[in-house]
Every structure is written in C-alpha cells, then in structure tokens.
Amino acid sequence: MARPKEFDVDQALASAMNVFWSNGYKATSLGDLTGAMGISKSSMYETFGSKHDLFLSTIEHYIRTVTTQISGAAHIDAPAVKVIKALFHRAVQRMAEPNSRRGCYLNNCAVEVSVRDTEAGERVEKGLDMMEEAFFELVQRGQREGDISTRHDPRSMARFLVSSLNGILVMGKAHASTDKLNDVVDITVNALA
Amino acid sequence: MARPKEFDVDQALASAMNVFWSNGYKATSLGDLTGAMGISKSSMYETFGSKHDLFLSTIEHYIRTVTTQISGAAHIDAPAVKVIKALFHRAVQRMAEPNSRRGCYLNNCAVEVSVRDTEAGERVEKGLDMMEEAFFELVQRGQREGDISTRHDPRSMARFLVSSLNGILVMGKAHASTDKLNDVVDITVNALA
DNA sequence: GATATTCTGAACCATTCCGTCCAGAATATA
DNA sequence: TATATTCTGGACGGAATGGTTCAGAATATC
Numbered sequence: 114m115a116r117p118k119e120f121d122v123d124q125a126l127a128s129a130m131n132v133f134w135s136n137g138y139k140a141t142s143l144g145d146l147t148g149a150m151g152i153s154k155s156s157m158y159e160t161f162g163s164k165h166d167l168f169l170s171t172i173e174h175y176i177r178t179v180t181t182q183i184s185g186a187a188h189i190d191a192p193a194v195k196v197i198k199a200l201f202h203r204a205v206q207r208m209a210e211p212n213s214r215r216g217c218y219l220n221n222c223a224v225e226v227s228v229r230d231t232e233a234g235e236r237v238e239k240g241l242d243m244m245e246e247a248f249f250e251l252v253q254r255g256q257r258e259g260d261i262s263t264r265h266d267p268r269s270m271a272r273f274l275v276s277s278l279n280g281i282l283v284m285g286k287a288h289a290s291t292d293k294l295n296d297v298v299d300i301t302v303n304a305l306a
Numbered sequence: 307m308a309r310p311k312e313f314d315v316d317q318a319l320a321s322a323m324n325v326f327w328s329n330g331y332k333a334t335s336l337g338d339l340t341g342a343m344g345i346s347k348s349s350m351y352e353t354f355g356s357k358h359d360l361f362l363s364t365i366e367h368y369i370r371t372v373t374t375q376i377s378g379a380a381h382i383d384a385p386a387v388k389v390i391k392a393l394f395h396r397a398v399q400r401m402a403e404p405n406s407r408r409g410c411y412l413n414n415c416a417v418e419v420s421v422r423d424t425e426a427g428e429r430v431e432k433g434l435d436m437m438e439e440a441f442f443e444l445v446q447r448g449q450r451e452g453d454i455s456t457r458h459d460p461r462s463m464a465r466f467l468v469s470s471l472n473g474i475l476v477m478g479k480a481h482a483s484t485d486k487l488n489d490v491v492d493i494t495v496n497a498l499a
Numbered sequence: 500g501a502t503a504t505t506c507t508g509a510a511c512c513a514t515t516c517c518g519t520c521c522a523g524a525a526t527a528t529a
Numbered sequence: 530t531a532t533a534t535t536c537t538g539g540a541c542g543g544a545a546t547g548g549t550t551c552a553g554a555a556t557a558t559c
Binding site: 119153154 | 503504505506509
Binding site: 135136137139140214215216219220221223224225227228229234237238241264265269270272273275276277278279280281283284286287288289293296297299300301303304 | 328329330332333407408409412413414416417418420421422427430431434457458462463465466468469470471472473474476477479480481482486489490492493494496497
C-alpha cells in the first residue's frame with residue numbers, strides 16, 4: 114500500500130505564491146521555493162512540474178483565493194459605494210503592514226512577465242477580468258442605490274476602479290505613505306459620484 | 307596621446323535603459339546589454355561599473371529625458387485640463403505601438419525592485435515625485451482656469467493623476483485594449499471637474 | 500515481514516550568470 | 530615612429546541556476 118502524500122499541496126502552493134509575490138518570478142530561486150514550501154526539490158518537481166509550471170499554478174491559486182474575495186465583497190449587504198471604499202482602504206492598509214508591501218500579485222505579474230510570457234499573461238488577464246466583473250456588479254448596484262453616477266457606463270467605471278486600485282498599489286510599492294494613498298482613494302471614490 | 311572615447315555614453319545608456327525597460331532588471335543579461343549598447347563587456351564595466359550601477363544610471367537617465375518631458379508639458383500654452391488629457395491619451399497611444407507595451411519605466415522598476423533595492427527605490431521615488439510636481443502645477447493652473455474643481459487640494463489631485471496614469475499603464479501591460487484604456491482616461495479626467 | 504509509494508538529501512549535469520583580467524588591435528597626438 | 534589610452538574578443542573564475550537522477554529512509558497497508 115502506498116505512502117500517502119505527506120504535505121498539503123494547497124498550502125505548499127500558497128507558500129510558493131508568497132515567495133513569488135515578494136521576490137518576483139525571476140528573482141526567486143529553487144532554494145527559495147523549497148525552503149518556503151518545506152518540501153524537497155524532488156517532491157516539488159514531482160508534484161508541480163517545472164518552476165514555470167509552479168509559477169503559473171500560483172497565479173491560478175491567487176485568483177482562486179484572493180481575487181474571489183473581491184468577487185465575494187460584491188455581495189456584502191452594504192451600500193456599494195461604501196463597499197468599494199472599504200476595499201480600497203483595506204488594500205492601502207495592507208500596504209502599511211510589515212513585510213507586506215507587495216501590492217497586487219496580478220499587478221506584479223502583469224508588469225514583470227505578462228508581455229513576454231503569454232501563458233502567465235492569459236492568467237493575469239483572467240484575474241483582472243474577475244476583478245472588473247466584481248466592480249461592475251458593485252457599480253451597477255451603486256447606480257441603482259443612487260450613490261454612483263450614471264453619467265458613465267458601469268463597465269467603464271469598473272475598469273476605472275481596477276486601474277485605480279492597481280495604480281495606488283504601485284504607488285505604495287514606490288514608497289508613497291498611507292496618508293497619501295488614502296487621499297488618492299478618496300478622490301477615486303469621489304469620482305464615482 | 308590618448309585614444310578618445312569612441313562611443314556615445316549617453317546613447318549607450320539610452321540603449322541599456324531600453325533593454326532593462328523591455329525585459330526587466332533580472333531578466334536582462336550582460337549579453338543583452340552589450341548587444342544593445344554596441345560595446346564590449348570590458349568597455350561597459352570600465353564606463354558604467356557593475357550591472358547594478360548601470361541599472362541605477364538608466365533610471366536617472368529616464369528621469370532626465372522622459373520624466374522631464376512631463377515637467378515640460380506643464381508649461382504648454384493650453385488649458386491645463388487639455389494638457390492632462392493629451393498626456394494620458396498619448397501614453398495610451400504609445401502602449402498600442404508595436405514593441406512598445408512597456409508601460410512606464412518607473413512603474414516597472416517600482417514593482418520589480420523598489421521594495422528590495424533601496425538605491426533603485428530612492429531614484430524611482432524621486433522620479434515619481436517629479437511627475438507629481440508637474441501634475442501639481444497643471445492642477446493649480448487648471449483650478450485657476452476654472453476647469454478643475456477646487457473641491458480637492460491640488461497636491462492630492464496630482465497624486466491621483468500619477469497613480470491613475472500608472473494604473474492605466476499596468477492595465478495596458480495586462481492586455482487591455484486601447485479603447486478600454488481610453489475609457490478609463492476619460493473617467494479619470496472627468497474626475498477633475 | 501513484505502510490498503508499494505512517497506520523501507529526502509545530495510550528486511550530478513549543463514548552462515548561464517556576473518565580473519575580472521589580458522594580449523593585442525585600434526586610434527590620436529606629438 | 531613613439532607614446533598613451535581605449536576597445537575588442539575571449540579566457541577565466543567562482544557562483545548560481547534549473548532540472549534530473551538516485552540510493553536509502555520513511556510510511557502505510559496487508
């Protein structure tokens with residue numbers, strides 16, 4: 114009878130994602146990965162394939178676990194504009210936490226690899242589309258609730274929010290303070306009215 | 307009598323910058339650099355120091371040549387809000403050009419290296435501060451001209467513009483079409499009113 | 500105890516990498 | 530022609546890299 118798999122595949126995947134998220138794809142070594150995942154190189158290759166395959170899996174993992182939180186937030190029972198504001202402030206807040214100034218993983222991947230790595234680019238695009246979908250639902254609800262202007266179509270406004278959130282997180286990586294980022298959040302949300 | 311330096315240092319620096327801008331810091335090899343710069347490895351090390359030193363010089367070069375264009379734009383004799391709109395649309399337009407979907411070099415550096423590379427981070431921050439300064443002047447002028455609302459202070463609005471522009475360019479790297487990016491530009495500029 | 504599978508640490512491999520050094524060529528001036 | 534500097538291509542070194550393979554240990558079940 115076979116020895117059952119001993120490590121939690123999903124947990125190892127989450128650990129790998131965290132390392133890629135902090136260091137970037139190219140700057141992450143196999144040693145970084147196995148150290149963070151707590152498994153040997155053989156097991157890693159056996160389970161996940163190549164470094165690049167593992168990388169692609171981490172993007173999918175991020176979409177399954179983090180991006181769906183934004184999708185989930187779209188259904189929070191509160192005024193849509195308040196949900197949007199809370200999402201943005203929360204993202205800024207996380208940038209201020211120790212060892213957490215990583216921004217959005219999809220953001221990072223978009224900048225570092227999307228142009229040259231088509232496979233990664235497809236996954237990143239899918240994730241950003243999910244974010245847009247979540248914001249789209251929130252904007253529509255906000256427009257029904259009368260808090261969000263109907264001057265612009267909700268699809269464009271959703272893209273505006275995805276873009277703005279990404280921009281804010283990039284600013285955060287470039288050392289902008291939380292106060293400054295929150296100022297930008299306020300103007301962004303104000304733009305919806 | 308000594309042999310005069312034969313290659314244009316500034317042009318070589320510009321070539322190096324373009325390679326780092328397209329590939330990213332880590333994914334750019336010495337071979338990539340010497341090939342693009344058209345000089346030998348010895349000459350490169352003699353003139354620019356290490357690969358990392360060269361990298362830092364390219365960020366400074368970008369600030370001197372590209373970021374100052376935005377500063378220059380602040381003094382264009384046209385309504386400020388139109389200058390801002392033109393800057394944004396021009397940036398989006400460049401994303402659509404072949405082999406040009408590189409986004410903003412400061413953006414890319416902020417995401418890839420700023421958190422871990424303090425020296426690069428300082429330079430990136432300086433460059434983004436210059437962009438903010440340019441937008442600050444434009445917003446102030448726009449407020450005087452009556453086209454930009456005085457509801458928000460111009461410093462925050464300037465940061466909002468830097469952040470928004472960066473977010474739009476990240477979206478562009480993640481395959482968003484020019485039409486979609488221009489929609490976001492329109493909402494962004496509309497937010498100034 | 501036997502069987503079957505997983506996991507480990509490390510050897511191994513080929514390649515790539517950054518950076519230094521060097522002999523000789525190239526160039527400009529006196 | 531002599532001198533001094535720059536430039537080249539490549540050798541070299543040490544390190545790091547991604548990936549493969551393997552003997553043996555560990556584990557679970559029969």
